[in-house]
Amino acid sequence: MHIPDGYLSPVFSVGMGLATVPTWAVATRKVQKVLDNRTVPLLAVFSAFSFTVMMFNVPVPGGTTAHGVGGTLLAIVLGPWAAVIGVSTALIIQALFFGDGGILAIFANCFNMGIVLPFVGYATYRLIAGGSPILSRRRVWAAGIGAYVGITVAALLVGVELGLQPLLFVAPDGHPLYSPYGLSAAVPAMLIAHCLGASIVEALITALGLAYLQRQHPEYLTSLRSVVAGPSVPEGQIERRSPAPLFGGLIALGVVILIVAGLVSGGGNVSHLFGADWTSVDWPGVATMLLITVVIAAILIPLAFLLLPRPVRRIGTAFVALAVFAPLGLIAPGFAYGEGSPDDVKAAFGYVPQGLQEFSGLFKAPLAGYNLPLPFFAGANAPLWHQALGYEISGIVGILLIGGVISGLAYFLRPRRSDPSAARSTA
Numbered sequence: 001m002h003i004p005d006g007y008l009s010p011v012f013s014v015g016m017g018l019a020t021v022p023t024w025a026v027a028t029r030k031v032q033k034v035l036d037n038r039t040v041p042l043l044a045v046f047s048a049f050s051f052t053v054m055m056f057n058v059p060v061p062g063g064t065t066a067h068g069v070g071g072t073l074l075a076i077v078l079g080p081w082a083a084v085i086g087v088s089t090a091l092i093i094q095a096l097f098f099g100d101g102g103i104l105a106i107f108a109n110c111f112n113m114g115i116v117l118p119f120v121g122y123a124t125y126r127l128i129a130g131g132s133p134i135l136s137r138r139r140v141w142a143a144g145i146g147a148y149v150g151i152t153v154a155a156l157l158v159g160v161e162l163g164l165q166p167l168l169f170v171a172p173d174g175h176p177l178y179s180p181y182g183l184s185a186a187v188p189a190m191l192i193a194h195c196l197g198a199s200i201v202e203a204l205i206t207a208l209g210l211a212y213l214q215r216q217h218p219e220y221l222t223s224l225r226s227v228v229a230g231p232s233v234p235e236g237q238i239e240r241r242s243p244a245p246l247f248g249g250l251i252a253l254g255v256v257i258l259i260v261a262g263l264v265s266g267g268g269n270v271s272h273l274f275g276a277d278w279t280s281v282d283w284p285g286v287a288t289m290l291l292i293t294v295v296i297a298a299i300l301i302p303l304a305f306l307l308l309p310r311p312v313r314r315i316g317t318a319f320v321a322l323a324v325f326a327p328l329g330l331i332a333p334g335f336a337y338g339e340g341s342p343d344d345v346k347a348a349f350g351y352v353p354q355g356l357q358e359f360s361g362l363f364k365a366p367l368a369g370y371n372l373p374l375p376f377f378a379g380a381n382a383p384l385w386h387q388a389l390g391y392e393i394s395g396i397v398g399i400l401l402i403g404g405v406i407s408g409l410a411y412f413l414r415p416r417r418s419d420p421s422a423a424r425s426t427a
Helices: 010-015 017-032 039-055 071-078 080-098 106-129 137-168 183-216 244-265 270-275 283-307 310-324 326-331 342-349 354-359 384-413 420-425
Strands: 058-060 064-066
Touching: 010 017, 010 106, 010 137, 017 080, 017 106, 017 384, 039 071, 039 080, 039 310, 039 326, 039 384, 058 183, 058 270, 064 183, 071 080, 071 106, 071 137, 071 183, 080 106, 080 384, 106 137, 137 183, 183 244, 183 310, 244 270, 283 310, 283 326, 283 384, 310 326, 310 384, 326 384, 342 354
Parallel strands: none
Antiparallel strands: 058 064
16 A cells, blocks of 8 residues: 555645645644653554554455555554554654655655544544443454454545546656556555455454453553543453453454455465465475574564563564564565556556656665565575565564654653742742
8 A cells, every 4th residue: 555656746745745744743732642651652562563564465356465554453542643643653664764655655655544544444433332331342343344444445545646647647648657557447456455355454453453452451441541532441340351262253254254355356266366376476485484483483472572661561572473473474476556666567558657767766765675685685586584584674673663763752742841849949
């Protein structure tokens, strides 16, 4: 869903800032009111969670890949204004350090995924949840449905933005200057890919996340009254229950839906699940990658549990585990719709739009493609486990960056309280 440079006109891209920048300003003022020793670690952890979720590519109908965002879950826990700050921070770091999304397209990407998604997802969640108890099963379903609607609306906007470019910006020879995908191609492609793929994953992540919080960290949902609307539960009535039964049911439901969608879009052929060519996957390389990932998980996950601050230890460890296994998304063949290189576009359309020629190489991220710029990790012909290791290490670097940036923002945004003793001494 990240729009690269060259697919949107610079005028269009910068113009999106007219909606994005004022929203950031309002979000900053709103978040200032609730920053304390409890909310800052949560905002950092959930922003890192959003970053990690966006690294995890999943196959979707059409032979391409997509990803979740996690914005609705962040909005449920800390409120939609905090979600704007958290998801936007993750998106900006992705663009600057990893080349995921264009520099000129930052305003558009943040508007779609960092503003529209959490607000639409949260509004849908609140509408369905109504006045139900914080720990009710109804809120789990509301969270999943809200997340599904939120990311689907964001995907629709991406399709519209890409599809408008051939209508608004055309070269004298009749070729589109920027995105060559018209509305009739871009909108259905984005909607089908998400409705039958990424939106299901986003719903599953959000529902499981809320179910986990209800059972293991209900205090996150009950004590932040100024951030999360809804009836609270007295501390003495909170019962920590095992999330395993609900987790099992939701995961099974999600897997069944995804398999059915994959078979339908692949014509019933397992080797062409989701319309992709799975025979092109290096399966021995996948086995090696899985083995190495398990070894890394055995080291990093216990280490995270030992080093993370106690208030976010368990949830932070769970998110580190997600980051460790993020390279599994590299198994899926294909690339995200609308995020192909100029060569991919030329192969599809027979020419390279002027915008892609001029702006696709505008900025070179230091860890482009979530890979380390070292011979061992980089290169199209590098073994899959080399790529996965570089992907994993660069992802951990990104998580640390987000934690540092959010903590720094919180330091500068926190209201400065005057010292009463100093005031008395000068009176």
